[in-house]
Amino acid sequence: MTEKNYTIKDIAKLCQVGKSTVSRVLNHDPKVSEETRKKIQAVIDSVGFKPNRSARAMRGVQEPIVGIIVSKLNSSGESQTLRAMLTALYRQKITPIIVESQFDEKQVAHHLNLFKQRQVDSVVVFGFSPLSEKILQQWRGNMVVIARYFKNISCVYYDDQGAIYALMDKLYAQGHRHIGYLGIHDQDETTGRLRTQSYLNFCQQHRLSPNFVLTELDIDAGYQHCARLAQPFDALLCATTSLAVGAVKYLQEQQSMRPLAYIGQNPLLEHFVPNLISLNFGYEQAGNRAVALLLEQIHGNKTVQQQLISFQLS
Template sequence: MNKLTINDIAKLCGVGKSTVSRVLNNDPKVSEKTKQHVLAVIKQYNFKPSRSARAMRGIENKVIGIIVTRLDSSSENRVLRGILNRLEELGYEHFITESRFDIELVQEHLYSFEQRQIDGIIVFGFSGLGQKILQPYSSKLVAIAQYYPALTSIYYDDQGAIRLLLERLYQENYRHIGYIGIHKQDYTTGYLRYQSYMDFCAAHQLSPNACLGELNYLTGYALTAEILQQPNTDAIVCATDSLAFGVNKFLQEQQRDDIQVCSVGNNPLLKFLFPQNISINFGLFRAGQSAVELLINLLATGQKTHCCIPSNFE
C-alpha cells in the first residue's frame, strides 16, 4: 500500500481534512469522540504526517514535546522555565502536556508526540513510571527527576540534600531533629530522603522521630503535632517546601519560635512568609537548561548520558 496522506485518513474517518489536522495539533475544539475515532484510524494505519506537511504549517525548526507531572508544581515550573528559556534561545518549538502521575497518560502523550514526528522529548519522571515505557523513545528522550540506567536522565542528589540540612543542624548543636516526609512508595522524594535521615540518625546516635504522609502543606501541618509529641524536639527537617509551609504555619499558630525548620526546594514564597526557614536548592532552573543540552547532544550523537544535580544553600 502506498503511503497514506492526510486526505486518505480524512476519507477513512469520514471527516474533513481540517478535522484530522486539528486532531494532530491537539485542538481542544475537537470533540473527544471525534478525536478518539481519528486517532484510532491513525494508529491502525500507522499514519505519520510528512515533514513537508509540517513545513507548510510553518514548523521548520525542531519541535520538543514536554511531559510534566503537575502544572501546579512550583519546583517543576522552575525546571520548566529553564527548559523554555533554552528552547527559546535555540528557536525551537514546544508542546507541553501533563501526566498527573498517570502512566497511561504518559503513554498517550508519547504516542501523540510520535504521530506528530516530534524531534525530541523531555519527560518528568515519577515513581511507577518504569524505564520500559520510555525506552522505545530512548533515541530522542531525556528524563528528569528519576535515574534511568538505559536512558539519558537528569536526577537530583536527594540523599545529599537531606544530609546537608542535617549536618548544618548538627553543627549548630541541634540534637532532637524530627523529620516530615512523604510515603516511601515514592522512591526519590519519599524513600531516598527518608533513608538519608535515618542513616544520619544512626551514624550520629540520634533518636529518629519521623512521620510520613502526602505531598502537600496540609500533611505538613497535620504531622507537626505528631512530631512534637517528643517534647525535646528542637528542629524539623521537611522533605519538600510544600510540607514546610504547613509545618511553619502550625508552629506559628502555636507560637513555637524555638524550633528550627528546614526543607528542600528553596521556594521564594516560603522564604518571604517564613524567612527563618532554612532551605536547600537543587538549581532547578539550571536543571531545565541542562536537560535541553543533554537532549541536543543525544539527537546529534546518539550518546546517552546521565547528570546528577547537586544541592546547595543559597
C-alpha cells in the same frame, strides 16, 4: 529483535536515490516525478520510517515541537525546572506540549504513545514516580529524563540523599537531637522514597529516634501533617518547599516556631522566618541542562549522557 531506527540516508540507499530526493518527497516537493514519489513512499511505508520532526524543524522545514511529561504542575521544584526549560526552548523557537503524569507510570506510557501518534519525536520526562526503564526504552525518538538516573537513557538527576544528609548534618551540628521530618509518600521515588531513606539512615547512624510523617506534595498537606509529628521535636526538616510553607503556617499559629530546614528556596520564607536553612537544589540548572542534552540529540549526537546536578547549602 531490535527495531531499526531508519534514517533518510537508509531510505535513500534502499531506493537508490540521493538523500535530497528523499527529503523532497517528505516535504511534498512538486518537482519530484510521480513515479519517483510513489517508489520512495512505498519504501517509507514498508519500513515504518518517521522523519525526525525536531531536526527538520530546526532547519526551518516545519514548526519544532517538544513533548514534556511533568509529574505534578503544582510542585515547586518541577515548576522551577519547567520555567527554565520553557525559557530555553522559546529561545530556540521550539513549542512545548506539556502533560501531567500524576506519578502514574501508565500515564507516562500513554503520553509517550500520544506524542508518537502526533509525530513528536523529542521528549523530556520528569521521573519522580517509579518509572520502568523498559517503558522509556520503547520510545524511539530523542529523550532526556529529569530527576532519575538511567544507565541507558540520557538523564539529568539530583543528589536527593546527599541533600537531605547535608541538611540533617547542619541541624545536628547546631545541637539538635530531636529532628522531625515532613516527607513525601514513597510513590514519589526521588522526592519521596530516596529522601525519606536518607533521613532514616542519618538517624540510625547518629542514634537518633526517627520522627517523621509522609504526606502529599502541597502546602495544605504540610500544614495538616505537621500536627501529627510526635512531640517534642526541637527542629524540623521538610522534603520540599511546599511542605515547609505549610509547616511554618502551622508552627506560627501554635506559637511554637523552631529551626527549620528544607530543600528548595523561597524568598518570602527566607525573609520572614528566622533560623531558616534552605538548600539550592539546582532546579533551574537541571532544566537548562535537560534542554541542552535534548538539542544535542536533535542535532545528531545520540551519545547517552548522565549529568548529576550539584546542590548548594545556604
